[in-house]
Amino acid sequence: xxxxxxxxxxxxxxxxxxxxxxxxxxxxxxxxxxxxxxxxxxxxxxxxxxxxxxxxxxxxxxxxxxxxxxxxxxxxxxxxxxxxxxxxxxxxxxxxxxxxxxxxxxxxxxxxxxxxxxxxxxxxxxxxxxxxxxxxxxxxxxxxxxxxxxxxxxxxxxxxxxxxxxxxxxxxxxxxxxxxxxxxxxxxxxxxxxxxxxxxxxxxxxxxxxxxxxxxxxxxxxxxxxxxxxxxxxxxxxxxxxxxxxxxxxxxxxxxxxxxxxxxxxxxxxxxxxxxxxxxxxxxxxxxxxxxxxxxxxxxxxxxxxxxxxxxxxxxx
Amino acid sequence: xxxxxxxxxxxxxxxxxxxxxxxxxxxxxxxxxxxxxxxxxxxxxxxxxxxxxxxxxxxxxxxxxxxxxxxxxxxxxxxxxxxxxxxxxxxxxxxxxxxxxxxxxxxxxxxxxxxxxxxxxxxxxxxxxxxxxxxxxxxxxxxxxxxxxxxxxxxxxxxxxxxxxxxxxxxxxxxxxxxxxxxxxxxxxxxxxxxxxxxxxxxxxxxxxxxxxxxxxxxxxxxxxxxxxxxxxxxxxxxxxxxxxxxxxxxxxxxxxxxxxxxxxxxxxxxxxxxxxxxxxxxxxxxxxxxxxxxxxxxxxxxxxxxxxxxxxxxxxxxxxxxxxxxxxxxxxxxxxxxxxxxxxxxxxxxxxxxxxxxxxxxxxxxxxxxxxxxxxxxxxxxxxxxxxxxxxxxxxxxxxxxxxxxxxxxxxxxxxxxxxxxxxxxxxxxxxxxxxxxxxxxxxxxxxxxxxxxxxxxxxxxxxxxxxxxxxxxxxxxxxxxxxxxxxxxxxxxxxxxxxxxxxxxxxxxxxxxxxxxxxxxxxxxxxxxxxxxxxxxxxxxxxxxxxxxxxxxxxxxxxxxxxxxxxxxxxxxxxxxxxxxxxxxx
Numbered sequence: 001x002x003x004x005x006x007x008x009x010x011x012x013x014x015x016x017x018x019x020x021x022x023x024x025x026x027x028x029x030x031x032x033x034x035x036x037x038x039x040x041x042x043x044x045x046x047x048x049x050x051x052x053x054x055x056x057x058x059x060x061x062x063x064x065x066x067x068x069x070x071x072x073x074x075x076x077x078x079x080x081x082x083x084x085x086x087x088x089x090x091x092x093x094x095x096x097x098x099x100x101x102x103x104x105x106x107x108x109x110x111x112x113x114x115x116x117x118x119x120x121x122x123x124x125x126x127x128x129x130x131x132x133x134x135x136x137x138x139x140x141x142x143x144x145x146x147x148x149x150x151x152x153x154x155x156x157x158x159x160x161x162x163x164x165x166x167x168x169x170x171x172x173x174x175x176x177x178x179x180x181x182x183x184x185x186x187x188x189x190x191x192x193x194x195x196x197x198x199x200x201x202x203x204x205x206x207x208x209x210x211x212x213x214x215x216x217x218x219x220x221x222x223x224x225x226x227x228x229x230x231x232x233x234x235x236x237x238x239x240x241x242x243x244x245x246x247x248x249x250x251x252x253x254x255x256x257x258x259x260x261x262x263x264x265x266x267x268x269x270x271x272x273x274x275x276x277x278x279x280x281x282x283x284x285x286x287x288x289x290x291x292x293x294x295x296x297x298x299x300x301x302x303x304x305x306x307x308x309x310x311x312x313x314x315x316x317x
Numbered sequence: 318x319x320x321x322x323x324x325x326x327x328x329x330x331x332x333x334x335x336x337x338x339x340x341x342x343x344x345x346x347x348x349x350x351x352x353x354x355x356x357x358x359x360x361x362x363x364x365x366x367x368x369x370x371x372x373x374x375x376x377x378x379x380x381x382x383x384x385x386x387x388x389x390x391x392x393x394x395x396x397x398x399x400x401x402x403x404x405x406x407x408x409x410x411x412x413x414x415x416x417x418x419x420x421x422x423x424x425x426x427x428x429x430x431x432x433x434x435x436x437x438x439x440x441x442x443x444x445x446x447x448x449x450x451x452x453x454x455x456x457x458x459x460x461x462x463x464x465x466x467x468x469x470x471x472x473x474x475x476x477x478x479x480x481x482x483x484x485x486x487x488x489x490x491x492x493x494x495x496x497x498x499x500x501x502x503x504x505x506x507x508x509x510x511x512x513x514x515x516x517x518x519x520x521x522x523x524x525x526x527x528x529x530x531x532x533x534x535x536x537x538x539x540x541x542x543x544x545x546x547x548x549x550x551x552x553x554x555x556x557x558x559x560x561x562x563x564x565x566x567x568x569x570x571x572x573x574x575x576x577x578x579x580x581x582x583x584x585x586x587x588x589x590x591x592x593x594x595x596x597x598x599x600x601x602x603x604x605x606x607x608x609x610x611x612x613x614x615x616x617x618x619x620x621x622x623x624x625x626x627x628x629x630x631x632x633x634x635x636x637x638x639x640x641x642x643x644x645x646x647x648x649x650x651x652x653x654x655x656x657x658x659x660x661x662x663x664x665x666x667x668x669x670x671x672x673x674x675x676x677x678x679x680x681x682x683x684x685x686x687x688x689x690x691x692x693x694x695x696x697x698x699x700x701x702x703x704x705x706x707x708x709x710x711x712x713x714x715x716x717x718x719x720x721x722x723x724x725x726x727x728x729x730x731x732x733x734x735x736x737x738x739x740x741x742x743x744x745x746x747x748x749x750x751x752x753x754x755x756x757x758x759x760x761x762x763x764x765x766x767x768x769x770x771x772x773x774x775x776x777x778x779x780x781x782x783x784x785x786x787x788x789x790x791x792x793x794x795x796x797x798x799x800x801x802x803x804x805x806x807x808x809x810x811x812x813x814x815x816x817x818x819x820x821x822x823x824x825x826x827x828x829x830x831x832x833x834x835x836x837x838x839x840x841x842x843x844x845x846x847x848x849x850x851x852x853x854x855x856x857x858x859x860x861x862x863x864x865x866x867x868x869x870x871x872x873x874x875x876x877x878x879x880x881x882x883x884x885x886x887x888x889x890x891x892x893x894x895x896x897x898x899x900x901x902x903x904x905x
Contacts, residue, residue: 030787030788031787031791032786032789032790035790037422039794040422040423040786041422041806042806044506044807044816044822045505045823046507046822049507050794053502053503081558084414085414085415086558099580151612151613154616158616158617159619159620166617167617168606262609263610263612265606265608265610265613266580267578267579268580271609278787280787
């Protein structure tokens with residue numbers, strides 16, 4: 001088992017390098033460059049300014065050379081300086097991490113607490129009114145555009161009722177714990193809705209596939225109570241695929257949520273990423289994408305391990 | 318037994334979550350950033366704007382002589398709640414990049430509250446002196462034309478002005494700033510400063526610039542100044558990349574830098590030693606909250622979380638006006654929106670080389686309707702590239718009033734006959750072209766759609782191509798497009814040479830008229846209004862006749878502000894509306 005984990009970890013290295021090559025090429029291939037920011041304000045810009053800017057950033061060199069320079073630094077843990085702010089990329093990402101995790105974890109836990117019971121109940125009471133209602137809500141949740149839902153919540157809870165702030169992470173000058181919780185509620189709800197909708201569907205269908213298996217009949221035949229049958233036999237088996245889906249979603253914790261963070265002016269990594277994309281801030285984009293890629297690979301490993309642990313029939317060697 | 322294993326699974330999940338959160342540095346919600354904060358050292362002196370009777374200056378010890386980067390004190394957020402403080406909460410647009418006025422790509426209002434220059438622009442889009450006693454002109458003797466054609470310009474500086482660290486502001490700082498700009502090719506308008514041949518420190522409070530040639534927009538330069546005593550030992554490139562200055566600049570302005578929380582806000586606090594007198598600034602703090610989404614910002618204003626909101630679109634004015642207890646400032650800006658064609662692209666050259674064809678198209682476009690219906694009547698219809706409220710505006714040019722019949726006749730006369738599908742044809746070429754749209758600029762895309770519909774009525778087919786903003790910019794700069802709905806933000810000075818002269822740095826359309834070139838160049842060298850005005854009139858008349866583009870309207874920059882905010886005046890130039898923030902006040 002330990003051997004397996006070590007091997008998987010070593011396999012990450014060539015994988016990450018491969019990913020970085022593709023990312024770097026894709027980013028450079030996108031039309032436009034970091035100089036686009038110069039024209040954002042509508043001011044007169046001399047093309048000479050653009051040339052000298054590109055030269056300073058090293059963008060006038062061939063892409064492979066730029067890549068190797070980037071790789072050389074990245075291998076020593078240096079992701080370079082952001083084009084737009086001239087600050088170290090790693091600093092910029094790290095300072096966004098607390099807010100990102102705060103929002104993502106809240107949404108994640110909230111979603112797990114609702115989605116799993118919801119899915120179980122829907123499966124157990126299949127074709128009941130509650131099941132139809134839950135199914136309807138899930139589809140609504142999946143289909144609802146995040147930006148629209150966010151703005152509607154703002155209109156209801158901030159503008160009309162005045163209970164919660166529209167956006168931001170705290171009221172500057174009055175940042176009590178309660179104030180921060182209030183700021184967290186709306187974005188967390190919007191974000192968790194997607195998870196709830198998806199996970200509860202997984203939970204329901206996975207439980208349904210288990211519920212009619214023969215061992216369930218055996219369990220009932222043994223005389224176990226319905227509660228025991230569902231919780232120890234059905235749910236445990238039904239949970240296996242759901243857990244692996246959730247573990248994969250965990251990778252997103254570090255990438256943030258682009259739209260939700262923008263709508264709610266939440267200072268997370270998602271917003272940083274969209275900002276870096278629009279300004280073609282290559283080092284910052286690479287930094288965020290590499291961390292995101294690492295997390296996806298890492299949580300794939302976690303998902304595999306959890307899977308094996310939950311289901312003794314699966315072993316790794 | 319089995320239930321326990323199931324419980325274990327839940328524990329594992331929780332554990333994973335906890336490990337992850339532990340990996341994050343300072344995941345505590347009240348992460349006080351290690352920002353440089355000169356604020357805590359503030360003496361207990363008057364927290365309220367003192368009565369005018371108070372003895373000036375004497376009450377305040379100089380705020381120590383440390384550079385702002387030196388003091389690293391965590392900003393206790395509670396401190397801000399101290400009673401009686403007047404804190405202005407601003408709903409600001411997207412986060413800015415750096416606070417160096419010369420290398421920032423944003424129009425940075427936070428920077429204007431901290432850093433002053435020789436000049437600033439006011440609510441009438443005119444330039445006013447700030448750290449200079451007056452703007453030199455021929456009339457006041459500050460500007461003198463030499464026999465060799467060069468111009469000597471003497472700036473007398475305000476005396477007794479101190480940088481926020483207590484060091485005196487002198488002519489050294491002005492020449493140092495000029496040296497930085499001419500040595501830093503990344504300054505966006507460096508070419509304007511390159512006309513200055515030398516900067517001489519005549520004495521502590523007098524600076525002499527020698528210009529190679531007369532340059533009329535000279536009064537738009539030096540809107541910010543750098544502190545020589547802090548940055549003097551660095552090369553221009555080092556200054557540009559110097560994080561302490563980029564993140565926590567030092568100025569002479571009414572407010573000092575206090576805190577910048579990435580992705581959240583910038584906070585500036587009162588400068589107790591402000592040179593305009595102890596009654597200024599009247600506010601204790603300004604907090605700029607970054608809210609990138611326009612609709613969210615509108616909601617935030619509706620729920621009255623902020624005293625001031627900026628960065629709105631013309632079509633949000635109606636909603637803003639409906640907010641009880643708030644007003645909307647609609648200062649006309651020098652930003653004009655135009656419909657442009659490029660003859661640098663093959664198809665553009667084929668279709669638009671004939672000026673009569675361009676004019677015919679302009680007659681087919683209803684600018685009044687765009688201004689009135691699309692922009693809800695908030696903007697001013699343009700007839701030339703100079704705004705109607707500018708003293709340089711020429712009302713007597715060819716004006717392309719909406720007249721589709723005339724458009725049809727002109728197109729017929731130019732040889733474009735209506736074909737079988739309703740689209741005009743000439744020599745086998747259909748009159749069909751593409752407008753290159755920029756994603757996210759919904760106002761401009763809406764205008765493009767109106768143009769599309771109106772041109773269809775006269776037999777011209779318009780297609781749309783919408784590109785993401787950096788991609789759009791990339792293509793637009795090459796001139797390899799057929800048409801766009803674009804815009805420029807010109808400074809308070811009306812020089813448009815850069816845009817329309819044959820070699821203009823921002824002339825991307827291939828337009829070239831030597832006659833207009835001469836008039837524009839001459840106007841740039843005429844320092845006196847009476848000399849310059851006729852030349853600008855001529856420029857506008859020539860551009861209207863050549864018709865390289867169709868100016869549609871002059872934009873407004875709607876600002877929503879609480880009626881508690883006093884003395885807010887607004888502005889329409891690229892230097893923003895914080896120019897008089899020293900006299901802003903909040904009433905209860």
